[in-house]
Amino acid sequence: MKIEPAKIQVRFSDIDIMGHVNNAVYLSYFENARMHYLKSMVGSDWDWNTNGIILLKNEIEYIKPVHLYDSVEIQVLVKSIGNKSFTLEHLLTVNDVLCCKCSSVLVGYNNKSKKSTVINPVMRSYLEKLH
Numbered sequence: 001m002k003i004e005p006a007k008i009q010v011r012f013s014d015i016d017i018m019g020h021v022n023n024a025v026y027l028s029y030f031e032n033a034r035m036h037y038l039k040s041m042v043g044s045d046w047d048w049n050t051n052g053i054i055l056l057k058n059e060i061e062y063i064k065p066v067h068l069y070d071s072v073e074i075q076v077l078v079k080s081i082g083n084k085s086f087t088l089e090h091l092l093t094v095n096d097v098l099c100c101k102c103s104s105v106l107v108g109y110n111n112k113s114k115k116s117t118v119i120n121p122v123m124r125s126y127l128e129k130l131h
Contacts, residue, residue, distance in 0.1 A: 001129040003040045005073040006033035008092075010066065020065035027058065030090045030102045033074035037088075041126035049111045051120040056085065057105040064099040071095065078131040084108050084116050086127055 008029050016022040038053075039046075066072060072094055079087040085107045092100040108117040119127070 001126070003037050003076070003130070005075045005093075006036040008032060008072040008074060010068055010070055010072060012068065015068050018065075020067050023060075023062060026060060026062075026092070026100055026102065029072065029074060029092065030058070030060075030104065033076055033090055034088060034104065037076040037130075041130075042123055051123065052109045052111050053106045053119075053123075054109040054116075055104060056107050057103075059103045061101050062099075063101070064094075064097065066092070066094060066099050072099075078127050079103065081119070081124065081127050081131060084118050086119060 010021060014021045014025045072092060075091045075093070077089045077091070079089045081087075085105055088104045088106065090102040090104065091098060092102075108119040108123075109115070110117045
């Protein structure tokens with residue numbers, strides 16, 4: 001299974017006084033890419049209340065600056081899968097040049113019971129196909 005990279009539009013409001021994308025904005029870019037991938041895997045009818053996930057941790061490495069008119073793409077890779085959590089790696093590129101990468105740990109979560117849960121078997125099977 002292959003999912004196309006998420007294409008991100010850099011907005012004027014994303015740019016800081018240094019003339020490049022502000023470091024805090026990257027988290028929104030990675031969230032957009034992550035949701036692009038998850039929706040591509042499980043579809044738009046997925047019940048996120050009972051089969052949800054929550055973000056536990058982000059670790060970002062800034063490599064090269066991104067500017068206003070850059071064409072940004074983010075590839076999301078499944079790095080590891082546990083019983084209740086999984087780790088995704090996000091690779092942000094401009095013209096195939098790596099500019100930033102982010103590792104995110106996500107945990108299975110039932111929003112109704114407000115408790116962590118094992119990863120839903122359907123989601124797990126999709127994650128395993130991308131691993």
